Amino acid sequence: MPEGDVVWHTARRLHAALAGRALTRSDFRVPRLATADLTGDVVTETVSCGKHLLTRTRSGLTVHTHLRKDGHRIRLILANDDWQAVGYQLGVVELIRTSDERQVTGHLGPDLLGPDWDCAEAVRRLSAEPDRPIGEALLDQRNLAGAGTYFAAEMLFLRGIDPWRPVGEVEDLKALVDLGHRLLDANKMRLGHVTTGDTRPGRESWVYGRAGRPCRRCRTPIRRGEQGPPGQERLRFWCPSCQK
Numbered sequence: 001m002p003e004g005d006v007v008w009h010t011a012r013r014l015h016a017a018l019a020g021r022a023l024t025r026s027d028f029r030v031p032r033l034a035t036a037d038l039t040g041d042v043v044t045e046t047v048s049c050g051k052h053l054l055t056r057t058r059s060g061l062t063v064h065t066h067l068r069k070d071g072h073r074i075r076l077i078l079a080n081d082d083w084q085a086v087g088y089q090l091g092v093v094e095l096i097r098t099s100d101e102r103q104v105t106g107h108l109g110p111d112l113l114g115p116d117w118d119c120a121e122a123v124r125r126l127s128a129e130p131d132r133p134i135g136e137a138l139l140d141q142r143n144l145a146g147a148g149t150y151f152a153a154e155m156l157f158l159r160g161i162d163p164w165r166p167v168g169e170v171e172d173l174k175a176l177v178d179l180g181h182r183l184l185d186a187n188k189m190r191l192g193h194v195t196t197g198d199t200r201p202g203r204e205s206w207v208y209g210r211a212g213r214p215c216r217r218c219r220t221p222i223r224r225g226e227q228g229p230p231g232q233e234r235l236r237f238w239c240p241s242c243q244k
Contacts, residue, residue: 017083
Protein backbone atom coordinates (compact mmCIF):
# COMPACT_ATOMS: atom_id res chain seq x y z
CA MET A 1 0.00 0.00 0.00
CA PRO A 2 1.48 3.41 -0.94
CA GLU A 3 2.63 5.80 1.78
CA GLY A 4 1.18 9.26 2.26
CA ASP A 5 3.95 11.02 0.37
CA VAL A 6 3.22 8.98 -2.77
CA VAL A 7 -0.51 9.72 -2.48
CA TRP A 8 0.19 13.45 -2.03
CA HIS A 9 2.42 13.44 -5.12
CA THR A 10 -0.23 11.55 -7.10
CA ALA A 11 -2.88 14.09 -6.11
CA ARG A 12 -0.61 16.92 -7.23
CA ARG A 13 -0.11 15.33 -10.66
CA LEU A 14 -3.81 14.55 -11.09
CA HIS A 15 -4.72 18.11 -10.14
CA ALA A 16 -2.30 19.51 -12.72
CA ALA A 17 -3.74 17.27 -15.44
CA LEU A 18 -7.46 17.46 -14.67
CA ALA A 19 -8.35 20.62 -12.73
CA GLY A 20 -10.17 23.31 -14.69
CA ARG A 21 -10.87 21.04 -17.67
CA ALA A 22 -14.08 19.36 -18.82
CA LEU A 23 -14.08 15.59 -18.85
CA THR A 24 -14.44 14.06 -22.30
CA ARG A 25 -14.56 10.52 -20.93
CA SER A 26 -15.37 8.80 -17.65
CA ASP A 27 -15.29 5.04 -17.40
CA PHE A 28 -16.06 3.43 -14.03
CA ARG A 29 -15.17 -0.25 -14.21
CA VAL A 30 -16.86 -1.29 -10.99
CA PRO A 31 -20.34 -2.86 -11.12
CA ARG A 32 -22.17 -0.42 -8.86
CA LEU A 33 -20.95 2.57 -10.91
CA ALA A 34 -21.27 1.01 -14.37
CA THR A 35 -23.86 3.60 -15.46
CA ALA A 36 -22.15 6.64 -13.92
CA ASP A 37 -21.04 9.24 -16.47
CA LEU A 38 -19.18 12.45 -15.67
CA THR A 39 -18.62 13.43 -19.30
CA GLY A 40 -18.95 17.21 -19.64
CA ASP A 41 -18.44 17.85 -15.93
CA VAL A 42 -15.47 20.01 -14.95
CA VAL A 43 -12.89 18.83 -12.44
CA THR A 44 -12.23 21.55 -9.86
CA GLU A 45 -9.42 19.89 -7.90
CA THR A 46 -7.79 16.69 -6.71
CA VAL A 47 -6.56 16.55 -3.12
CA SER A 48 -5.18 13.87 -0.84
CA CYS A 49 -6.40 13.04 2.64
CA GLY A 50 -4.08 10.57 4.29
CA LYS A 51 -3.98 7.72 1.78
CA HIS A 52 -7.25 8.72 0.11
CA LEU A 53 -7.62 10.66 -3.16
CA LEU A 54 -10.57 13.03 -3.71
CA THR A 55 -11.22 14.32 -7.23
CA ARG A 56 -13.95 16.98 -7.05
CA THR A 57 -16.16 18.28 -9.85
CA ARG A 58 -18.12 21.47 -10.46
CA SER A 59 -21.43 19.59 -10.15
CA GLY A 60 -20.69 18.77 -6.50
CA LEU A 61 -19.51 15.19 -6.98
CA THR A 62 -16.32 13.58 -5.70
CA VAL A 63 -14.54 10.57 -7.15
CA HIS A 64 -13.13 8.86 -4.04
CA THR A 65 -10.30 6.40 -4.61
CA HIS A 66 -7.82 4.58 -2.42
CA LEU A 67 -4.55 3.22 -3.73
CA ARG A 68 -4.41 -0.03 -1.78
CA LYS A 69 -4.04 -2.78 -4.35
CA ASP A 70 -6.43 -5.58 -5.16
CA GLY A 71 -6.63 -8.22 -7.86
CA HIS A 72 -8.29 -6.05 -10.51
CA ARG A 73 -6.53 -4.08 -13.22
CA ILE A 74 -7.89 -0.84 -14.70
CA ARG A 75 -10.90 0.25 -12.64
CA LEU A 76 -11.33 3.93 -13.56
CA ILE A 77 -10.57 6.28 -16.45
CA LEU A 78 -11.07 10.05 -16.37
CA ALA A 79 -9.99 11.96 -19.45
CA ASN A 80 -10.07 15.43 -20.98
CA ASP A 81 -8.76 16.78 -24.28
CA ASP A 82 -5.17 16.77 -23.06
CA TRP A 83 -4.78 14.06 -20.43
CA GLN A 84 -6.06 10.64 -19.46
CA ALA A 85 -5.95 9.51 -15.82
CA VAL A 86 -6.07 5.73 -15.45
CA GLY A 87 -6.85 4.15 -12.08
CA TYR A 88 -4.84 0.93 -11.97
CA GLN A 89 -5.41 -1.70 -9.23
CA LEU A 90 -7.48 0.65 -7.09
CA GLY A 91 -8.83 -0.90 -3.92
CA VAL A 92 -11.66 1.64 -3.59
CA VAL A 93 -13.61 3.49 -6.30
CA GLU A 94 -16.65 5.50 -5.20
CA LEU A 95 -18.69 8.40 -6.54
CA ILE A 96 -20.14 10.51 -3.74
CA ARG A 97 -21.47 14.00 -3.17
CA THR A 98 -18.64 16.37 -2.32
CA SER A 99 -20.66 17.50 0.69
CA ASP A 100 -20.58 13.91 1.98
CA GLU A 101 -16.78 13.45 1.90
CA ARG A 102 -16.65 13.26 5.69
CA GLN A 103 -18.40 9.92 5.45
CA VAL A 104 -15.26 8.40 3.91
CA THR A 105 -12.52 10.51 5.55
CA GLY A 106 -14.07 11.63 8.84
CA HIS A 107 -12.57 8.72 10.77
CA LEU A 108 -9.01 9.69 9.84
CA GLY A 109 -6.61 11.29 12.26
CA PRO A 110 -4.59 14.41 11.37
CA ASP A 111 -3.13 14.17 7.87
CA LEU A 112 0.68 14.23 8.06
CA LEU A 113 0.78 16.18 4.78
CA GLY A 114 -2.47 18.07 5.17
CA PRO A 115 -2.72 21.87 5.32
CA ASP A 116 -4.32 21.52 8.77
CA TRP A 117 -1.73 19.12 10.22
CA ASP A 118 -2.17 19.00 14.02
CA CYS A 119 0.68 17.33 15.88
CA ALA A 120 -0.96 17.77 19.30
CA GLU A 121 -4.14 16.01 18.13
CA ALA A 122 -2.14 13.10 16.73
CA VAL A 123 -0.31 12.75 20.06
CA ARG A 124 -3.63 12.88 21.92
CA ARG A 125 -5.08 10.09 19.80
CA LEU A 126 -2.03 7.90 20.18
CA SER A 127 -2.02 8.44 23.94
CA ALA A 128 -5.62 7.25 24.24
CA GLU A 129 -4.38 3.63 24.10
CA PRO A 130 -1.26 3.60 26.30
CA ASP A 131 -0.94 -0.21 26.33
CA ARG A 132 -0.98 -0.60 22.56
CA PRO A 133 2.37 -1.36 20.84
CA ILE A 134 3.65 1.81 19.23
CA GLY A 135 4.31 -0.01 15.94
CA GLU A 136 0.61 -0.82 15.64
CA ALA A 137 -0.58 2.58 16.80
CA LEU A 138 1.47 4.47 14.21
CA LEU A 139 -0.19 2.55 11.37
CA ASP A 140 -3.72 3.14 12.64
CA GLN A 141 -4.96 5.85 10.29
CA ARG A 142 -7.41 6.97 12.96
CA ASN A 143 -4.43 8.28 14.95
CA LEU A 144 -2.46 9.95 12.18
CA ALA A 145 -3.10 9.57 8.47
CA GLY A 146 -0.45 8.89 5.86
CA ALA A 147 2.23 6.78 7.52
CA GLY A 148 2.73 3.20 6.35
CA THR A 149 5.12 0.38 7.13
CA TYR A 150 8.11 2.12 5.56
CA PHE A 151 7.90 5.37 7.48
CA ALA A 152 6.80 3.71 10.73
CA ALA A 153 9.93 1.53 10.63
CA GLU A 154 12.20 4.46 9.87
CA MET A 155 10.60 6.74 12.48
CA LEU A 156 10.99 4.15 15.23
CA PHE A 157 14.60 3.42 14.31
CA LEU A 158 15.61 7.08 14.26
CA ARG A 159 14.04 7.58 17.70
CA GLY A 160 15.51 4.33 19.08
CA ILE A 161 12.11 2.80 19.90
CA ASP A 162 11.25 -0.92 19.74
CA PRO A 163 8.04 -1.47 17.69
CA TRP A 164 6.57 -3.51 20.56
CA ARG A 165 7.09 -0.82 23.22
CA PRO A 166 3.71 0.30 24.64
CA VAL A 167 2.65 3.80 23.61
CA GLY A 168 2.56 4.86 27.26
CA GLU A 169 6.26 4.05 27.64
CA VAL A 170 7.41 6.15 24.70
CA GLU A 171 9.25 9.05 26.29
CA ASP A 172 8.52 11.76 23.73
CA LEU A 173 5.54 11.02 21.48
CA LYS A 174 5.56 14.56 20.16
CA ALA A 175 9.12 14.21 18.88
CA LEU A 176 8.24 10.89 17.21
CA VAL A 177 5.14 12.29 15.51
CA ASP A 178 6.94 15.46 14.45
CA LEU A 179 9.70 13.32 12.94
CA GLY A 180 7.10 11.45 10.86
CA HIS A 181 5.70 14.74 9.59
CA ARG A 182 9.16 15.96 8.60
CA LEU A 183 10.12 12.69 6.88
CA LEU A 184 6.97 12.56 4.76
CA ASP A 185 7.21 16.25 3.93
CA ALA A 186 10.81 15.81 2.76
CA ASN A 187 9.75 12.93 0.49
CA LYS A 188 6.54 14.26 -1.02
CA MET A 189 8.24 15.54 -4.19
CA ARG A 190 10.18 12.31 -4.72
CA LEU A 191 9.05 9.23 -6.65
CA GLY A 192 10.66 6.98 -4.02
CA HIS A 193 11.27 7.06 -0.27
CA VAL A 194 14.60 8.28 1.13
CA THR A 195 15.22 8.66 4.86
CA THR A 196 19.02 8.31 5.07
CA GLY A 197 19.72 11.25 2.78
CA ASP A 198 21.47 8.87 0.36
CA THR A 199 19.50 8.37 -2.87
CA ARG A 200 21.74 5.64 -4.27
CA PRO A 201 19.93 2.32 -4.84
CA GLY A 202 19.98 0.17 -1.71
CA ARG A 203 21.06 3.03 0.54
CA GLU A 204 17.77 4.91 0.94
CA SER A 205 16.54 3.38 4.21
CA TRP A 206 17.91 2.77 7.70
CA VAL A 207 16.10 -0.50 8.43
CA TYR A 208 13.16 -1.00 6.07
CA GLY A 209 13.78 -3.86 3.63
CA ARG A 210 17.20 -4.61 5.16
CA ALA A 211 16.47 -7.80 7.15
CA GLY A 212 19.66 -9.73 7.92
CA ARG A 213 21.90 -6.89 6.79
CA PRO A 214 24.05 -4.94 9.27
CA CYS A 215 22.60 -1.90 10.99
CA ARG A 216 24.07 1.26 9.50
CA ARG A 217 24.88 2.49 13.01
CA CYS A 218 25.95 -0.51 15.11
CA ARG A 219 26.36 -3.36 12.56
CA THR A 220 23.88 -5.64 14.37
CA PRO A 221 21.78 -7.62 11.86
CA ILE A 222 18.43 -5.99 11.15
CA ARG A 223 15.44 -8.10 12.11
CA ARG A 224 12.17 -8.61 10.31
CA GLY A 225 8.86 -9.74 11.80
CA GLU A 226 5.12 -9.25 11.76
CA GLN A 227 2.98 -7.33 14.21
CA GLY A 228 -0.73 -6.81 14.61
CA PRO A 229 -3.97 -8.67 15.30
CA PRO A 230 -4.53 -11.99 13.45
CA GLY A 231 -5.33 -11.29 9.83
CA GLN A 232 -4.03 -7.72 10.07
CA GLU A 233 -0.33 -8.35 10.57
CA ARG A 234 2.08 -5.83 9.07
CA LEU A 235 5.80 -6.11 8.41
CA ARG A 236 8.30 -4.68 10.87
CA PHE A 237 12.01 -4.02 10.44
CA TRP A 238 14.12 -3.00 13.42
CA CYS A 239 17.59 -3.08 14.98
CA PRO A 240 17.53 -5.04 18.28
CA SER A 241 20.52 -3.06 19.59
CA CYS A 242 19.54 0.49 18.58
CA GLN A 243 15.85 0.01 19.39
CA LYS A 244 15.70 -1.42 22.91
